[in-house]
Amino acid sequence: MQCKYCGSEFVTKKGFVNKKQLYKCKDCGHRFFENGKFARMKTDKNLIVTALNLYYDGLSLRKAQRNLEQIFGERISQVTILNWIKKYSKLVKEFVTTLTPQLSGLWHEDETMLNCEGKNIWFWEMIDEDTKFLVASHISGTRTFEDTVAIFKKGFEQSKVRPRAVFVDGSHVYQSAFNKVFYTMRKNTRPELVQRVGIRARETNNIVERLHGTVKDRTKSMRGLKSFESTKSILEGFAIHYNFVRPHQTLNGKTPAQASRTDAPNNWKSLIEEATKHEVEILARITRQIPVSEKIKVLAK
The missing domain is CATH 3.30.420.10 (Ribonuclease H-like superfamily/Ribonuclease H)
Structure with missing residues (x-):
């Protein structure tokens, strides 16, 4: 059992909520259910990952929506799919920019x-x-x-x-x-x-x-x-898909990230999980730097 927020294995059971086992991470303090969902999400992670793959492999939002309904039997709105794309493109981008690819120069x-x-x-x-x-x-x-x-x-x-x-x-x-x-x-x-x-x-x-x-x-x-910012987020996600997920024919089926010996996953599911850990680590560092008096003010609000 690993914490879905920070990846720690120091996890303990904390009773049940609606007959579901609740866990608490001893490292980051987050509580969570082991329910096949990403942190802070109510939708199955496989559905979200499939939506990202369908869209970045070239399907429109409408066609991605139709395919998701045929595969999972759930009708997800196009707005929801777009929000997933923007949310996880931004999250994963923050993680992959910390990596150092080995390039030809x-x-x-x-x-x-x-x-x-x-x-x-x-x-x-x-x-x-x-x-x-x-x-x-x-x-x-x-x-x-x-x-x-x-x-x-x-x-x-x-x-x-x-x-x-x-x-x-x-x-x-x-x-x-x-x-x-x-x-x-x-x-x-x-x-x-x-x-x-x-x-x-x-x-x-x-x-x-x-x-x-x-x-x-x-x-x-x-x-x-209709938004330049939405287009920007989507193209940033495209760059992630191109580098880390999509195999390249001229690289013998490798992704550019694999060819550059970048230590990173080659699928959206693992990229999102690693990016979530990275986000938790950053927030923890920031929290440690906040003076105790400021923490008390935040907790008092």
Whole structure:
């Protein structure tokens, strides 16, 4: 028996509630039922995981809803499915950004324009050449110097090291943004910015072009989203699915995370469970740092 919040095995029985065995974790203090559900959820975890897989494998919310009803015999509203997608995309993202993939250091960056309820938005992506790992992604309503800096910074923060080279197209904003994030006085650790135009640019960025196709296939069934924030959450979840769940043909059936020797699960169920543990650990650290007087004030409210 493990705590569904922190994963601890120091769990004790705490009586029954409505004839169901209640447990308490001695480490994190949470009480819970062993009922096949994620922490703080009333729905079976297998149903939620199936919904995420169906959606990120390309089904619309309506088709995912229909499939869930056929598989589990339960009719779940499209709003509920969307809320699960946003909730767990955010939760798992907080966990996976703490991981350090082992990358080749050859990164390909590009951006593609998507349509969100009649408005154009930009999806920026940075992919490692050998592992196909999506090092960073960025969603914006503009295509500016600040956005270019943002995607470079995210890549640096995720990998924890400078790349050997970054391949981009011929846009003039790349050089200044690249220098702002990656420039160093040490020549032996200074990355190279490789800019290509025309046919050479297409040859260089074929890796990213394939991802563009996958993203656009995914967004065909995203019609009806009226919020930029919802679209952003969904695309962040797409990045998780691409890196950690979806096997890649050119990687012999491995996920990019497995190819980059990232110590993480390769399915949504385990990712959510690990992310929940991570969230509990973070909250515990914050709580330990709060002065006793402040804790008393919080408890008194």
